Structures are given as structure tokens and as C-alpha cells.
Amino acid sequence: MDEETTPPEGNVPVVRLSEMVAGPTLFLPHQAWALTNPTPNPECRHPEMWDQIPDLPADLKGMVTITLSPVLGIGGNAVVYEGQLESNGVSRAVAVKVAFIKRAVDGSLLADETARSVAREMRISRALQHPNIAHYYGMCYDPIALKLFSTIPALVFAHCAGRSAIKYLANHPTTKRLPLVRGIVDGLAYMHEFGIIHGDLNPRNVLIKLDESGIRAVLNDFGSSVIASEDTTWLGDDIDYSAPEIKTKESHVTTMSDIYSLALTTLAIVSDKPAFDGDPLKIREMRTQGLRPDRADHPALEIDDNMWECIVACWAHQPEARWSASQVVSFLGQTQA
Numbered sequence: 390m391d392e393e394t395t396p397p398e399g400n401v402p403v404v405r406l407s408e409m410v411a412g413p414t415l416f417l418p419h420q421a422w423a424l425t426n427p428t429p430n431p432e433c434r435h436p437e438m439w440d441q442i443p444d445l446p447a448d449l450k451g452m453v454t455i456t457l458s459p460v461l462g463i464g465g466n467a468v469v470y471e472g473q474l475e476s477n478g479v480s481r482a483v484a485v486k487v488a489f490i491k492r493a494v495d496g497s498l499l500a501d502e503t504a505r506s507v508a509r510e511m512r513i514s515r516a517l518q519h520p521n522i523a524h525y526y527g528m529c530y531d532p533i534a535l536k537l538f539s540t541i542p543a544l545v546f547a548h549c550a551g552r553s554a555i556k557y558l559a560n561h562p563t564t565k566r567l568p569l570v571r572g573i574v575d576g577l578a579y580m581h582e583f584g585i586i587h588g589d590l591n592p593r594n595v596l597i598k599l600d601e602s603g604i605r606a607v608l609n610d611f612g613s614s615v616i617a618s619e620d621t622t623w624l625g626d627d628i629d630y631s632a633p634e635i636k637t638k639e640s641h642v643t644t645m646s647d648i649y650s651l652a653l654t655t656l657a658i659v660s661d662k663p664a665f666d667g668d669p670l671k672i673r674e675m676r677t678q679g680l681r682p683d684r685a686d687h688p689a690l691e692i693d694d695n696m697w698e699c700i701v702a703c704w705a706h707q708p709e710a711r712w713s714a715s716q717v718v719s720f721l722g723q724t725q726a
């Protein structure tokens with residue numbers, strides 16, 4: 390689900406998150422470091438760091454204001470508000486992600502499960518620092534969530550003014566696609582290098598960042614991401630872009646399942662068409678039978694034979710036959726040289 394709204398007209402309600410007080414924490418002890426350790430893993434720093442604010446506290450209490458309407462987007466698990474982060478007299482546009490409280494089949498609220506999944510997303514987001522990864526600033530408590538559960542923090546990311554890649558490209562059809570693909574692959578290779586599996590790579594989770602150096606693709610939504618050395622159980626729910634070996638909630642994601650999703654995402658971005666289109670049940674069946682999108686259905690200007698071969702190699706049915714993200718990086722480096 391992805392709902393983007395038109396820019397606001399006139400006055401819009403703005404809420405300051407300064408006076409919000411956190412209630413007793415629902416986070417389990419082993420997750421507490423994500424909230425208390427203010428320093429991201431220094432090994433994860435990238436030489437081309439962007440949007441970094443030195444000495445920013447992990448809890449951005451009193452520094453963030455949000456605009457309640459219109460929202461930046463609504464996903465299956467969260468609503469994302471536009472906001473401002475004020476630090477040392479400088480104001481930056483941010484996106485504030487507020488998780489929906491999960492519900493059990495009987496309708497009861499699963500607050501602790503939601504808290505655990507927000508804690509995991511926070512932990513992963515703060516570790517990842519790369520120009521092609523949504524930049525995480527910190528967390529804060531949201532007034533709406535507070536009414537229900539004062540303990541689930543909102544996550545604050547740098548605002549990507551181009552919003553989702555698919556919508557940006559629909560409005561800017563002459564945009565060069567290969568540099569965006571390159572950015573997606575660079576971001577994914579960086580994640581894999583640190584042993585993190587995205588788990589839900591699809592075109593909706595690619596945002597467009599606009600800055601003085603132009604436009605760049607940014608990987609977003611680490612709500613289904615996992616640390617490969619811990620637990621790799623699949624946490625996503627979108628099957629269309631998921632690898633064929635992912636069948637049930639008991640399935641395990643791997644870097645190779647991300648590569649399959651990368652192939653379909655690349656195809657969608659270069660061709661302005663969802664990789665598979667039509668009845669979801671049929672799509673699932675095709676995927677399991679090893680069928681893949683037909684090149685003739687995706688007559689994109691920027692897919693030459695080499696690029697097509699790369700896509701085909703990445704969606705191989707056997708995970709071990711797929712290219713790694715770093716192989717795709719070298720391939721794109723050679724073809725764009």
C-alpha cells in the first residue's frame with residue numbers, strides 16, 4: 390500500500406513533539422541498546438556520508454515537529470508524516486514513521502510485538518549509513534501513538550522529496566534510469582556487506598532523494614530487514630517481488646532472495662511497468678513454476694542485451710545461481726564506464 394498526497398495548500402495542523410513524555414518501556418532488555426546506545430556502529434560509516442548531524446541524541450525529544458495532514462505516505466505497517474528536525478538553529482525536512490499497532494486475528498492489539506518490530510527496524514536503520522540508504526536521524530514519541538501506547542517510538546528519517554521512485558518516474562519520464570539502478574545496487578551491496586538482508590525490496594521501497602548533486606535512489610523500509618547472523622525468518626508480506634523459495638512465514642530470507650527482488654525491481658524501474666502485472670494468484674503460480682516476466686512486455690529504452698542478461702542472472706530459480714550484489718555493482722561499473 391502506498392498513498393501519497395498532494396502538497397498542502399494554506400495552513401495545515403502542525404504538532405510539536407516536545408512535551409511528550411515516554412511511558413514505561415515495552416522494549417525487552419536485549420533490544421534496549423537500540424534506544425540507549427547513541428553511537429551507530431563506526432564500522433558502518435560510509436565515506437560519502439550525507440545528512441549527518443554530529444552529536445544528535447538517539448531520542449529527538451523536543452526537536453521534531455510534524456504536519457498531520459497531508460501525510461507523506463501510508464504503508465501496510467505505518468503512516469509517515471512530513472516533519473522538521475531542528476538542531477543547532479538548522480531546520481531539516483524529515484519523514485516521521487509511526488507504526489500501526491499490530492492486531493491479532495481476534496482483533497486484540499499486539500503492542501509488544503509492534504514494539505519489538507519497531508525496535509528491530511530502529512536498530513537496523515541506525516546501523517546503516519550510506520548515500521543510497523534512507524538516512525535515520527533518531528526516534529521520538531508521537532502524540533497519536535501516545536494516546537494508545539506511550540511506549541512505541543516514531544522513527545525519524547531524512548525526507549526524500551521525490552517520494553517513491555515509481556511515482557517520481559511517472560511524473561518525470563525522461564529521468565535516466567540506470568544511475569538509479571546503480572544507486573539501488575550500491576545500497577543493497579552495502580547492506581549485504583554488513584550482513585543485513587533487506588527482506589522487502591520492491592519499487593515502492595525505493596525513494597528518490599533530491600539534493601544539490603541531483604537525484605539519487607534511496608533504499609527505504611527496513612521493517613522486514615533481518616541481520617543474517619541472527620534470525621532470517623521472512624518478515625515481509627509482499628509476495629510479488631519475493632523470491633520463489635519464500636513461500637510461507639516459516640521461509641528464510643537470504644542475500645540471494647534480495648537479489649531476486651532486485652532483478653524484478655530493476656525491471657520495474659527501467660521499464661515503468663510492474664515486473665508482473667495482473668491477478669496476484671496467477672503471479673504466485675508463475676513465480677513458483679519458474680516463469681519470469683517476458684522481455685517483450687517491457688520495451689524499455691535502457692535495457693540492452695547485457696542489462697537483460699544481468700536481470701536474468703539475478704532472478705535465476707536456484708538462489709545459488711544468482712549473482713551477488715557486488716557482482717552486479719562491477720557489471721554496472723563496466724557497462725556504464
Ligand SMILES: Nc1ncnc2c1ncn2[C@@H]1O[C@H](COP(=O)(O)OP(=O)(O)OP(=O)(O)O)[C@@H](O)[C@H]1O
Nearest residue numbers: 391461462463464465466467469484547548549610
Ligand atoms: N523518508 C521518506 N521521505 C519521503 N516519503 C517517505 C519517506 N519514508 C516513507 N515515505 C512514504 O511513506 C510510504 C510508506 O513508508 P514505508 O514503506 O516505510 O511504510 P511501511 O508501512 O513499512 O510500508 P510496507 O507496506 O512496505 O511495509 C512510502 O512508500 C513513501 O511514499
